[in-house]
Amino acid sequence: MVHSAMVENPLMLGLPEEKRPEPFAMVIFGAHGDLCKRKLLPAIYALYVQNLLPENFAILGQSRTEKTDQKFRDDMKEAVIKYSEDLEFDQASWDRFAPSLYYRAGDSKNLESYKEMKATLAELEKQHGTMGNHIFYLSTPPSLYMPIITKLAESGLAIARKKNEPAWPRVVVEKPFGHDLASSLELDATLHDVLSEPQIYRIDHYLGKETVQNIMCFRFANSIFEPIWNREFVDHIQITSAETIGVEDRGAYYEEAGALRDMIQNHLMQLVALVAMEPPISLDPEATRDERVKVLNAIRPFSADTIDDFSVRGQYGEGYVLGDKAARYRDEKNVSPESTRETYAALKLYIDNWRWAGVPIYLRSGKRLAKRLTEIAIQFRKPPKMLFKQLGGSIYHNTPASESPNVLVMKIQPDDGISLKFATKQPGPTTQIRSLTMDFRYGTAFGSRTPPAYERLILDALIGDPSLYARSDFYEASWKLYQPLIEHWEKSVPGKSTGKGYLVAHRPFPNYESGSWGPQESDEMLSIEGHTWREL
């Protein structure tokens, strides 16, 4: 725990003076909501105590719930104390910060609220010197994104800037960015009617995680990994995002979303892009975003004939998770007892370019699995001659250590870090081979705190650096890829697949026990290629 009055400031490192945020006023739509309490305000306060905010700023919360500025400040203080991950609360800092927080009740669908907002922002400009730099954070239910953008324009609060003009005002759009290809294109078109691309920040909090940012540094700031980062040396890649929790009180949302939309289409695709991209020509935001999008455009589209060989969906039944009894998904609050919504999805992708041709990339994401973790595992090819084949001795897998391949694991959460598995000789008179790992952990390697994702992302939006935000064409490419699968899953009942491939015998839902590692069809999808999921 770091005391917030004297917090060390890793985000400052390497931040040139001209990159400090200008004065600003941030409007948070949905300020009575969960995200504002748990993530946004704790992040903004953490930036403040690290002296990363400019002297002149103001935060204006909006939701329909009536409350005074003072009540909003009290609620946010409680939230900061409760949710600031590693900052000890400091009353004196809070007392300096809190007078910059304001709240106005209003309905985001109502144009009148925007007229009042405009007047309030003009008032804040006078009081706090915010210089008319406005940033609008959309943290409401997604159905309100388009009405808010339209009303911001109608009220004159959002104006599109030309290329050489300062990119204010800005809009930060929370996930989900659309529900399918058509709705994401519509949302994007609405944004572009009102703002230019440099004013638009589509948040994917995975990109704000330290370990995710480190993927590029690891690959392109070292010279020893990149030469083997290709089809010649990599056998396959596995990306896992596993949760132990179920849908909790978000049943209504999850019935609409499911694992594919909630996790894979956005977060996991960002990981695929970072792991597989070519080196950008510079760190210019557009150069790195160009390379990420190219990866998505090179992924082989799903084909109607084999779609069930490349994708598996699952839904959790009853079971035990970490020793506790867990109900099936269909018995969760606000979930249909006949729901066919997937709580687990696994995919096999191929990137059809020179670097990755023929290398399967497996993705899996699910709820109520055996363990909570997110990781990327690069599995390298076996040595060309298995010299120690007869010796055995692995403690990790069924495969003897002498045969078990090198695996480089990038752990995104928890215990963020990197580990490399390799075979080694066990000390003793005989040649016994064991698999061991070399580990690097963020938690212990650096003395400073690891800033939570929202801290970095909000700071970047204030500075005007969109590198760690998704560009319009990223979401378009990702939705284009998944649209056929979304339609296929919508049309076909689990257990009665219309596919023509090997895995047509997908069982009806629920098809995996809570606390397991997902449906057996997922294992079969890999075994067809001679692969197995990592035992985690």
Ligand SMILES: NC(=O)c1ccc[n+]([C@@H]2O[C@H](COP(=O)([O-])OP(=O)(O)OC[C@H]3O[C@@H](n4cnc5c(N)ncnc54)[C@H](OP(=O)(O)O)[C@@H]3O)[C@@H](O)[C@H]2O)c1
């Ligand atoms: N929570 C998370 O961890 C998380 C993570 C990633 C992304 N997100 C995304 O972030 C957004 C917000 O999530 P959340 O969990 O904070 O949702 P939430 O708890 O439901 O909060 C949304 C808030 O919006 C306000 N609201 C609803 N209708 C309104 C209207 N017509 N006018 C003005 N305000 C209105 C509501 O407050 P009133 O009832 O007072 O109006 C509500 O508190 C969602 O799009 C979600 O997908 C959330």
